[in-house]
Amino acid sequence: MDRRNFLRLGVTAGAVIVAANVVPGFSWADVRQVKLDDCMAMSPEKMVGKSKLIKDSWQYLQTTVATIKDAKVRNVVTAMVSDPVPTFLAPLADGKKEKVWNELKTKSLIEGVALADFLPPIADIKKSPQPFNTAPGSGYQSHHAYPGGVVTHTALNLRVALAIYQHYKETYGYTLDRDAIIASQVLHDIHKGWVFQWGSDGSSRTELKLAGTGEHHIYSLAESISRGVPAEICVAQACAHNHPGTAKDEAEVVSWIQAATILLGVDPVAKGLLAGDGKTLPLPRRMEGFVCHLGDHDYVLSVPAVQWLLPEMLAIAKEKYKMSEDDLRGKKFNAFRNYAFSQATAMNLYHHYSIAGKTGLVEKLTAMIAPA
Numbered sequence: 001m002d003r004r005n006f007l008r009l010g011v012t013a014g015a016v017i018v019a020a021n022v023v024p025g026f027s028w029a030d031v032r033q034v035k036l037d038d039c040m041a042m043s044p045e046k047m048v049g050k051s052k053l054i055k056d057s058w059q060y061l062q063t064t065v066a067t068i069k070d071a072k073v074r075n076v077v078t079a080m081v082s083d084p085v086p087t088f089l090a091p092l093a094d095g096k097k098e099k100v101w102n103e104l105k106t107k108s109l110i111e112g113v114a115l116a117d118f119l120p121p122i123a124d125i126k127k128s129p130q131p132f133n134t135a136p137g138s139g140y141q142s143h144h145a146y147p148g149g150v151v152t153h154t155a156l157n158l159r160v161a162l163a164i165y166q167h168y169k170e171t172y173g174y175t176l177d178r179d180a181i182i183a184s185q186v187l188h189d190i191h192k193g194w195v196f197q198w199g200s201d202g203s204s205r206t207e208l209k210l211a212g213t214g215e216h217h218i219y220s221l222a223e224s225i226s227r228g229v230p231a232e233i234c235v236a237q238a239c240a241h242n243h244p245g246t247a248k249d250e251a252e253v254v255s256w257i258q259a260a261t262i263l264l265g266v267d268p269v270a271k272g273l274l275a276g277d278g279k280t281l282p283l284p285r286r287m288e289g290f291v292c293h294l295g296d297h298d299y300v301l302s303v304p305a306v307q308w309l310l311p312e313m314l315a316i317a318k319e320k321y322k323m324s325e326d327d328l329r330g331k332k333f334n335a336f337r338n339y340a341f342s343q344a345t346a347m348n349l350y351h352h353y354s355i356a357g358k359t360g361l362v363e364k365l366t367a368m369i370a371p372a
Contacts, residue, residue, distance in 0.1 A: 023056070023060055023159065024053055024056040024057040024060050024152065024155050024156075025053070025056065026052075026053045026344070026345065026348060027052075028344075028364075028367070030052040030053075031343050031344060031367070031368055032050070033367060033368055033369065033370055034339065034368070034369060034370070035369070035370050036321060036332070036335075036336060036369055036370070036372065039335040039336055039338070039339040039369060040331065040332065040335045042335070042339065044130070044134040044147035044148075044198050044338075045131075045134055045147075047146070047147040047148070047338060047339055047342040047343075048133060048134050048147050048148040048151075048342065050342075050343065051148060051342050051343050053152060053343075053345065054133070054147075054148035054151050054152060054342065057148075057151045057152045057154075057155035057156075058133045058148075058151050058155075060155050060158075060159075061081065061151065061154060061155055061158065061186060062078075062081070064158060064162075064182060064186075065077050065078055065081060065182065065183075065186060066078070067182070068178075068179045068182055068183060069178075069179055070179050072228075073179055073183055073229065073230065073233065074179075076227050076228060076229055077182075077183050077186060077187060077229075079227070080187060080190055080223065080224075080227060081132055081186060081190070082132075083128060084128045084131075084132050084190050084191060084193055084194070084223075085125075085126065085127055085128040086122070086125070086128070086191060086194055086219065086223060087223065087226055087227065088219075088222045088223055088225075088226040088263060088264055089119070089122065089125045090125055091264075091265065092119070092263070093125055096265070097115070097118065097119065098115055100262060100263060100265075101115050101118045103262050104210070104211075104259060104262055107258065107262070109210065109211045109255060109258065109259045109262070110209075110210055110211070110259075111209070112209070113208050113209070113210070117208060120194050120195050120197065120205065120215075121197070122194065128193060128194065129193060129194050129197050130193045130194075130197065130198065131193065132150065132151070132190065132192075132193055133148055133150075133151050134147050134148060134193070134198075135147075135148075135149070135150040135151075135192045135193035135196055136149040136150060136192065136196045136198075136204050137149030137150045137152070137153035137154075137189075137192065137302075138153075138192070138196070138207075138214075138299070138303075139196065139204070139206065139207050139214075140196075140203045140204045140206075141306070141307065141310070142299075142303050142306060142307075143298065143299045143302035143303045143305075143306055143346075144298075144302060144341075144345075144346070145196075145204065145306065145341070145346075146337070146338050146341035146342040146345075146346070147198070147338060147342050148342055149341070149342070150189055150192045150193070150196075152345060153189070153298055153302070154185070154186060154189055156298050157185055157295045157296050157297075157298055158182065158185045158186060158295065160294070160295045160297070160298070161181050161182075161185045161291050161292060161294070161295025161296075162178075162181065162182070164291050164294055164295065165178060165181050165291060168287075168291075176287055176288055176291065177232070177286075177288050179233070180230075180232060180233045180236050180286075180288040181236070181288055181291050181292065181295075183229065183233045183236075183237070184233050184234075184236035184237040184239075184240065184288065184289070184292040185240075185292055185295050185296070187220060187223075187224050187229065187233075187237055188217065188220055188221070188237045188240035188241075188292065188296065189216060189220060190220045190223055190224070191216050191219040191220045191223060192216050192220075194216075194219065195207050195214075195215055195216040195219065196216070200331075201330055201331045201334055202330075202331045202334030202335050202338055203334050210259055211252075211255045211256050211258070211259035212252065212255065213241050213252070213256060214241075217240065217241050217256060218256055218259045218260050218263070219260075219263075220237070221234060221237055221238055221256060221257070221260040222260040222261075222263045222264055224237055225260060225261065225264060225266070225271065225273070226264055231271055231272035231273050231282075232272075232282075232286060232288070233288075234257075234273060235257070235273055235281055235282065235286065235289055236286065236288040236289040236291075236292045237292060238253050238256050238257050238260075238273075238289070239253055239289030239290065239292050239293045240292050240293055240295075240296045241253075241256070241293070241296070242293065243289065243290050243293045244280070244281050244285050244289060244290075245290070250280055250281060253281060253289075254274060254278075254279065254280065254281065257273050257274060257281075258274075258278075261273065301347070302346065302347055305346055305347055305350035306346045306350075308350065308353075309346055309349060309350045309353060309361075310337070312353060312358055312361055313336075313337060313340070313361075313365070314328055314333070315358075316358070316361065316362055316365060317333050317336055320362060320365075320366065320371040320372070321336065321369075321371055321372050322372040323336075336369060339368070339369060340365055340368055340369060343368055344364065344368065348364075349361060349364055349365070352364050
């Protein structure tokens with residue numbers, strides 16, 4: 001390599017490192033007050049565009065993915081985040097959906113889900129229903145349920161997982177597979193945009209269960225396997241919702257891998273996703289799955305924070321914003337909460353409520369959205 005190309009490579013690498021050091025950070029100084037009618041008129045894309053925290057989180061995810069050393073892994077993760085179209089759906093569209101549904105039922109991996117409801121709706125199997133960065137982080141009564149919520153949720157989880165990686169390195173003196181930790185954490189919610197599609201009333205689709213967990217987890221895992229993500233990373237990704245530390249817990253992870261491979265029509269053992277007997281994860285079990293699981297614990301506080309906050313916000317919407325009972329059950333309140341959460345997050349608003357009560361919450365909400 002000549003000197004000019006070497007210097008150019010150094011500058012490029014330096015730019016990636018500098019960009020990766022730009023981490024998400026919230027400030028009330030970045031929030032601008034709007035009218036309630038403005039919220040009603042905003043699409044999820046516009047709400048995301050007004051949120052510095054979501055935009056910073058999105059940049060952080062992209063630049064951190066760019067630090068994955070393995071070029072093949074880096075390219076596939078970048079492609080999935082940039083365009084989370086469910087590519088594994090194509091074969092199921094050729095009449096195999098019922099066969100797969102029946103196999104899942106036979107193996108007790110799906111219960112209470114009719115064939116007509118199996119798999120979220122999609123207008124075009126070649127297009128994602130929405131970009132990754134406009135999707136909510138979970139169901140509408142759960143954590144990060146606002147436009148871009150999956151981005152702030154994933155960015156925080158990734159920072160936590162990488163902190164664990166670093167502390168293990170410093171404390172125990174060994175280095176885990178950083179590529180696997182990044183990829184598994186980023187990809188395990190990749191299909192939330194498909195599962196939690198925004199409706200005309202401003203709320204998101206209700207998630208169904210598959211193999212005893214939220215269906216997004218199985219679809220995201222199937223997508224990673226389908227796109228050729230290495231087996232060890234897929235196994236770590238499967239551990240996001242539980243760890244293999246006990247036989248009972250590991251059985252759940254195994255069932256999720258089984259469900260994902262049934263969707264794809266592949267053998268999980270042959271793919272290196274399960275041990276030879278198909279009853280455990282590959283042995284000896286890798287630590288990266290535990291780190292992925294530990295990183296995905298933002299929900300422990302963020303779920304109850306939303307559930308404790310919403311009754312207060314409903315009361316404030318009625319008192320300060322003069323919303324009717326119909327408004328509280330429809331688009332008007334949903335637009336109100338979507339904007340408030342997308343700009344400040346439910347976590348930040350709950351923090352103010354927890355230390356300053358309803359008065360503090362009213363102060364922050366009215367600073368963002370002008371009262372009627």
